[in-house]
Amino acid sequence: MVSFGATPLPVNDEIIGLIQSRHDEFGYVRLEDNIGPGDEIMVTGGIFKGVHGIFERNLSNRDRVLILLQAVQFQARVIVDRETLRKI
Secondary structure, three states: OOEEOOEEOOOOHHHHHHHHHOEOOOOOEOOOOOOOOOOEEEEOOOOOOOOEEEEEEEOOOOOEEEEEEEOOOOEEEEEEEHHHEEEO
């Protein structure tokens, strides 16, 4: 329920649909950005800020991920914090 003070507010059906599409089998809403293997990403923080790459996989620590960086002269696999990625 969404409210302003004690007054309930209407919620657009599209917003409800978006929230429903993000819940898991336990009913919890996933707040992550749904980046998956093969997705093109851009690093938004840290020493690789602004670099584009391909998401490869989550590591055992779900806060860290492996990506393949793409640059003009080289490719490299690096481990970065998941929170520094943006799907493009």
